[in-house]
Amino acid sequence: MHDDAHDKREAALQGATPFQRLFAPFERLIDPFGPYAAAEPPRALVPFLRWALTDARPAVVLLGVVSLVLGAAEALVYALIGGLVDRAAAAGPERFFADEWPWLAALGFGVVVAKPLAQLGQNALTSLTFGPTLNQLVIWRLHRHTLGQSMRFFEEDFTGRIAQKQMQTANATTSVTMDTLSTLGMLVSYVATMALLLAAAEPWLALVTLLWALGFGLALRWGVPLVRARSQARAAARAAVTGRLVDSLSHMKTVKLFAHARREEESAKAALARYREAALGFGRAMMAMRVLLNILNVLVTLALIGGALWLWQVGSASIGVVAMAAMLTFRLTNMSNWIAFSALSIFGEIGTIEDGAQTLSPRHDITDRPGARDPAPVTGRVRFEDVTFRYGRETGGVAGLDVDIAAGEKVALVGRSGAGKSTAVSLLLRLYDVEKGRVTLDGADIRDLTQDGLRRAVGTVTQETAIFNRSALANILYGRPEAGLEAAMEAAKRARAHDFIEGLRDGRGRTGYAAHLGERGVKLSGGQRQRIALARAILKDAPVLLLDEATSALDSEVEADIQAALEEVMRDKTVLAIAHRLSTIAAMDRVLVLDQGRVVEQGPHGALLAKGGLYAQLWARQSGGFLGAEAAE
Numbered sequence: 001m002h003d004d005a006h007d008k009r010e011a012a013l014q015g016a017t018p019f020q021r022l023f024a025p026f027e028r029l030i031d032p033f034g035p036y037a038a039a040e041p042p043r044a045l046v047p048f049l050r051w052a053l054t055d056a057r058p059a060v061v062l063l064g065v066v067s068l069v070l071g072a073a074e075a076l077v078y079a080l081i082g083g084l085v086d087r088a089a090a091a092g093p094e095r096f097f098a099d100e101w102p103w104l105a106a107l108g109f110g111v112v113v114a115k116p117l118a119q120l121g122q123n124a125l126t127s128l129t130f131g132p133t134l135n136q137l138v139i140w141r142l143h144r145h146t147l148g149q150s151m152r153f154f155e156e157d158f159t160g161r162i163a164q165k166q167m168q169t170a171n172a173t174t175s176v177t178m179d180t181l182s183t184l185g186m187l188v189s190y191v192a193t194m195a196l197l198l199a200a201a202e203p204w205l206a207l208v209t210l211l212w213a214l215g216f217g218l219a220l221r222w223g224v225p226l227v228r229a230r231s232q233a234r235a236a237a238r239a240a241v242t243g244r245l246v247d248s249l250s251h252m253k254t255v256k257l258f259a260h261a262r263r264e265e266e267s268a269k270a271a272l273a274r275y276r277e278a279a280l281g282f283g284r285a286m287m288a289m290r291v292l293l294n295i296l297n298v299l300v301t302l303a304l305i306g307g308a309l310w311l312w313q314v315g316s317a318s319i320g321v322v323a324m325a326a327m328l329t330f331r332l333t334n335m336s337n338w339i340a341f342s343a344l345s346i347f348g349e350i351g352t353i354e355d356g357a358q359t360l361s362p363r364h365d366i367t368d369r370p371g372a373r374d375p376a377p378v379t380g381r382v383r384f385e386d387v388t389f390r391y392g393r394e395t396g397g398v399a400g401l402d403v404d405i406a407a408g409e410k411v412a413l414v415g416r417s418g419a420g421k422s423t424a425v426s427l428l429l430r431l432y433d434v435e436k437g438r439v440t441l442d443g444a445d446i447r448d449l450t451q452d453g454l455r456r457a458v459g460t461v462t463q464e465t466a467i468f469n470r471s472a473l474a475n476i477l478y479g480r481p482e483a484g485l486e487a488a489m490e491a492a493k494r495a496r497a498h499d500f501i502e503g504l505r506d507g508r509g510r511t512g513y514a515a516h517l518g519e520r521g522v523k524l525s526g527g528q529r530q531r532i533a534l535a536r537a538i539l540k541d542a543p544v545l546l547l548d549e550a551t552s553a554l555d556s557e558v559e560a561d562i563q564a565a566l567e568e569v570m571r572d573k574t575v576l577a578i579a580h581r582l583s584t585i586a587a588m589d590r591v592l593v594l595d596q597g598r599v600v601e602q603g604p605h606g607a608l609l610a611k612g613g614l615y616a617q618l619w620a621r622q623s624g625g626f627l628g629a630e631a632a633e
Helices: 002-014 018-027 045-147 151-155 159-201 203-250 252-257 261-313 319-360 421-428 451-456 472-477 485-494 498-502 526-540 556-570 582-586 605-611 614-620
Strands: 382-389 398-405 410-415 436-441 458-461 544-548 574-578 590-595 598-603
Touching (some): 203 319, 398 598, 410 614, 421 574, 590 614, 598 605
Parallel strands (some): 410 590, 544 574
16 A cells, blocks of 8 residues: 555646646655554653654654754844944945945845745645645544544544544644644754854853743643643544444434433533633633733843944944844844744643543454454354353353354354343454353364454344445445455345445436435335345355344345345354344244353254243234344344
């Protein structure tokens, strides 16, 4: 992928304009998608910034150097102008240009060449190197880390809040880096150069400058912790608002069905009110800093310009020194106002980074072991060996689960709600790690296999079909992306999805397999969504197949067609099915009845009914070919 991106950039430059060629070196300084050691993001601020900026160090150093040069050039230009005043007064109009042309040339070079080039260099780095690239680099790395989290991580937070944290943290990291280097770096260089220039002309004026710098630093020291804390509170409140809004909008059908729009309004209003209070707290802290800095600027203006005029009056300083001091002071106060705002924004964004790092940096609790391998060609034997997993609680999940499923065997899981059926399936997929015992595939502990390799060997079709807001083709190809259009269409035909897909049309005029399906497949019926998911599993063609009542959302006529396709798909595969329908159970070789996380009965459907145990009790409550509500999970 990295080489492909490089080749595309090189090809693009072949027909580039002169400006594009001029800008290209700046655009290449940071490669957002280059290879890197995929370490987890640290929680502490400085280590997190080091992690984020590791591969951007050359650009960071270059921006810092350019900003220092720009700050020094700003001060030197005013010193040259001050010197020019003295030289003009001494030479007089007749000899001025003849005697002082070297000074004028130096001033011209500083004003026309050095300062503009430094400004352009700084602008190019912020506009072409950091702005468009560093943000993407941080988002990509945070997203890669987040994708590796276990299901527990996502179950304990809002999806919208996680996405918002990724964006906020990346934006804040980019802003902090650029503003620290370009504004604070420039101010430090300007103040240091200003102090040296004034010291050479009149030490008392340099002392006033250093006192102002000390006051500026103390003001920041007082205001930074306050602004930082208020910024963290604001970021947390803003993320809570996003999470609340996304939670409401993503369940809009439920909101309308239960007539709870007013309830959701009130919930959003409360979240927004908390955000407003947090934002007001941040604004008050910022205003307090602005007042303090304005007082400092008034004092330094009076002291420097008034002091320079007094020194000129007593004959200790020239009129050029007065001019230089005045220009340096006005530039300092103007610069300090916007740099102070940038500084406060920096420390405000630091709070956002810290908050985001705390949310997004937890270690992966399910990882590939060192030396983990992809499974060898899978035959499909699955074993649960004395497996216990209770989600960290005292009840629920499975406890002491012992199951041996032969390669190619088709097994149905039935039981009351909470019996452990879905837990068993999740453990086989290693969405959670067992607390005791082990799960094996072809005799290998699944913890010794790579997670991706394991999941490539297992196909899934669930009641809660996962449909992306992408094209119908992209949704089917998710099962095997390299398969291509023809294979996807064949899978759709086998899943009885081809005909309705051909008739799709989305809001942008895309039709058929190119039509987008809406968030969570909202534009499709339940049966259509399930047929898309089934086509995806057919295309994947994995040796192990997990079914969570794959035909539950279909009407009887369509179900008959799908059941025939499903039986064809299940041929020569190991199948583990959470089953509620007789049509599904009848296609299985064996039924496992779970209760309180253990297998309490097993055998064919007819034999279990004749036994008169728990399965027979569940079946006695069934209606219309379904196990009763108590059996569902």
